[in-house]
Amino acid sequence: MARVRIGTGSRGGGMGAGRATAVVNLHREGPLLPATLRSLLLARETAAAQGHQVEILAVADRPDAPTLAALERFRGDIDRVLHVDHGDLGAARAEGIAAASHDWVFLHDGDDLYSSNWYLVFFEALAAGRIDPRTVWHTEIFARFGDILDLRRIIDSRDPRFHPLFLAAEWYYSNKCVLHRSLIAEFPLPRNSLRTGLGNEDWAWSCDTIHGGVRHSPLPGTVCFYRVKPAAQSLGLTPGMIHGPSRLFAPENVAALTRARAAAGGPRAFADGLTPMADPRIGAEPLPPWFWQEVDRQGAFESLITEFHRLGRRERRLPLPNLNWNVVTAAEAVLEGLDARPKIFLFASLDGLRAADILVDRLLAAAAAHEDGAFQPVLVVDEGGGLAAPARLAAAHGAKVISTRLLTEHFRLGEWYVRRFLMRPLVQFPGSIVLDLGSDCFAALFGQFHRTLLECMRMVRMILPDPVADPCAPALANAQRNAPAWTAHTGGPVPVTVHPAAAHAFPGPLWAPCPMPARAVAALEAAIAGRFADRPPAVAPLLLDDLLAPQVAAPLAVESLPARVRLLARSGAVERLAFAPDGGRERAVYRTAGSWVDPAWFDAAARAFDDDPRAGIALPPIHAEIAPDGRYVCRWLDLARPDLVLSGLFERLRLGVRVPVIAMLRQPLDGPLPDSAEALIRALWAAVRAGQRAAAAGETIAILRDPALYPDSGLSGAQGAPCRKGEAA
Incomplete structure (x- = not known):
């Protein structure tokens, strides 16, 4: 790793007055922008009074007319305006950092406000030698206003009360920070993709940087006033978004963190349950006087900030974010046992699934054998009245078992946590195959994260092998629940593998039913019929290819027209x-x-x-x-x-x-x-x-017939069926 020279801010280093660039990202802030710029100009004046220099660089990414009009009013105060065409916050921010005149960079969005001492406190710490270029520096207080009114202290990522696996389900560090731009070269900013549902670029970046040894730490006496807008207007609150894959959650790294946690000792042998705020032994400190001074200063620019004066006496505390160690233990349980291979995720609800024990076992065996063992089977199961046998399934098929009951009842995780924990292995292994047996757990995931599932997986397929298509059956109801989001995103029908006797329940154009071939039906029926026999009969193995592309599972022979x-x-x-x-x-x-x-x-x-x-x-x-x-x-x-x-x-x-x-x-x-x-x-x-x-x-x-496969066939005579290998769209 290249050694970073620490100066006071210019490209060439050197001692003297501190120099930094404030990169302000703009898109469609419109009338919200002036308050932000006034707040930043006040912070710049406060730093300039002590001899420090802050360049303000506005990065306008596809701005609308009201935003440009607001920016024009500050033409004499903004040092530079950079127009970009990314339509993505991470990409626009990265281009602004690259264009900055100085190596130390403050990152801002165009609708937040900051304490008037934000720049000055950093420069004073830099001059005192307390600033490490491999640390991302945040404000001490993160104060949300607008649609939400609350407060929290930023916890240092090296604090023993913090654990990196908290980041599996909680967001701790925003990109409203100051950093040395060498970190961006080492850890590029992730992109936000509304198509794939992968985003939350600051959440994802904090995962990558913490895994890479970078520290996240607060600067005392500073505050960020973070505007919370309605979800429809906020990229960070866009429904169905999740932070992408990170080496932090790689199974081998989770195992290493677990070993390190055990070696460190301490009172963490048993996980604390979910608590309403932070660690109950810490408590919440009273708000300091300087915070109220900043409320008044920034309230002059944005009146909504003065709403903090309306907080009740009990709310005038400064808590840490949630520090729930059951989240860490649950992350270890979910991610342990996964190897480096892509996965075949099998989602199943055991209650209401005919012969669930045999069906799931046969499907896991088929998944383990698929493409000569190229995939690791993972069973995500709503056990209901049943009980999965993880050790037996691991021994027989190399399968990993993730139980929703374990997450909800043992680890006592709420719905927000459970869904993100179930998604984490899927996000970590893009290009995997997802098979759903009409399960409750998949329906809940698909309703929120269907974009990520459909875009990032190699294949997503519903398999409903029951010969009776009961419209009241939970499996069929879950399939119907998933279908509108599927067709809205893909523009095509939902591929579903069904028992031939039930295919009539899946009419077009909403469905693209793929009847199970006779070989697959016979294999399942024979296994189910002998499930309670003293000596279950030997049955032909179930082949996953028969279920994933049944209409082309075996090439049809070239047939002649009947003689009649x-x-x-x-x-x-x-x-x-x-x-x-x-x-x-x-x-x-x-x-x-x-x-x-x-x-x-x-x-x-x-x-x-x-x-x-x-x-x-x-x-x-x-x-x-x-x-x-x-x-x-x-x-x-x-x-x-x-x-x-x-x-x-x-x-x-x-x-x-x-x-x-x-x-x-x-x-x-x-x-x-x-x-x-x-x-x-x-x-x-x-x-x-x-x-x-x-x-x-x-x-x-x-x-x-595909003409590429039958280029010489005419209209009459021998009629051949295509033998293309592939999945139904």
Whole structure:
């Protein structure tokens, strides 16, 4: 590590008057900005009176007109204005730090205020040799005003009452601080991504820096007045955001911290429970007189700050932040036992899950074997009336077990803590696979952190293997609860692996049901049937590939058309066939280029006409379509509303989705043969609107062949199904 030269602030070091740059980040503060600038100018004047210099650098990241107008009023007071186009606080702050004229940098947001001595106290400590460049310096008091009115003291990260694993679920250190910019080169500021839900850049940066040996410490006698805005206007309060992966929470580092904690001794063999504020043995100190002086000074710039005078007598105390050692112990329990491999997270609620013991065990075995052991299985379980056996599952499958009951009942964590603890392993291992069995714990997580789950995981898949689709069942209710957020974020249907007998409960366009192949169904049923036998029978292993991409789990062989099918006519991309069922009347069949259909469909469609004399159109109920990005999408068509099915096909064609179109009709279409998929869908839609009823032809599937896999196949003759390996979108 390069040695940092400590001077009084200039790039070249040197002794004398202190010099620093105040980087003020602006975006859409508008009328809130003048109060902040007046507060900073007062602090600069206070420092300048003692011979110190502070450059004020405003970094305007996509500012709105009111913010620019407010900034213009202070043109003579601001040293420089840097316009950037990041749309991200971390990136804009980093560019401002790089552009600063001095190595010591104060970081500000454009809506907070600071004690008038903030700069001066730092310069005096710097001149006295008490400032370490590998320490991030904060104000002693963090006073929140606006939508919240409260106070807390900043705790030193080297204080023995503080533990780094507190940061798993609590935020302690904001980026309203002063630092040596060499720290930014060593620990780049994280970015905030509304798309992925990874953000809280100051929280994430404090994790990285503390792990790297950097200290966070308060400067006595200083205060930051932090404005709390409504969540809709505050980046820090954006719902569903979580700090990203950090080496602080790497399993090997957690183990090292645990060993260090044991070696240090002290009264921490048993964890304190959740307490309302700080350590109950410490108490809260009275507010010092200088704090009230600053309330009055800054209240002249922002009247909301004077609300602190309204605090009741009992509230006029200065507590430390929450120091709950049960959080540390819970973090150790959640993260221990995880290895370096990506994970397959299996979420399950044991109550209400048919044969939960066998099902979960078989799925963990499949996860352990997936891609030759490339993944570590992790079971996140609502045990309910059941009880997981972590030692047995670890021995059998190398699985880690995380119990929600352990977090809520043993560690006594509140809902805020539990959700962030369950998310931490997922955040730490991006690119993992998430499988949900309709669990309560996943539904709670997905409602808050669906962006992170959908964007940062390799795959998220719901698996509902119960053959009975009971709409009152908790698993189905949880799946329905997750679906709106899923489709709103991805713009596509929800992929769900289901028992073939229950596929009708997941109609499009909300769902992309993937019926479990017969091999997977047989493996599960055989295991469940023998669960109470004296000697359970040997059963074929369950393969995860069968559940993750069942529509392409095994390539379908190239099939020829049945002998009773003949080509009658062709027009453009559409051909008309005739099918003669055994002992029955010949039926008209229409299909588009590249549309393959299960050969059993022809007889099933003809039988549908015999079963329902009013049916005029028969369609395969399962479609495998090719999305614009090349992935296969499996859909179950709700043929109770054939007009909506056909209009959906037409709309997806317009959006670039390639769909198979094949239909058997009781009577041929009137008029000339359509020459395109769009024209054929229009003709079928007109027939439905004229009163034709549609029938589902058994559990059969139509697949659009990928031309990249079958470049030489024509419309008639041998019909092959795609054998692409991949997941449903």
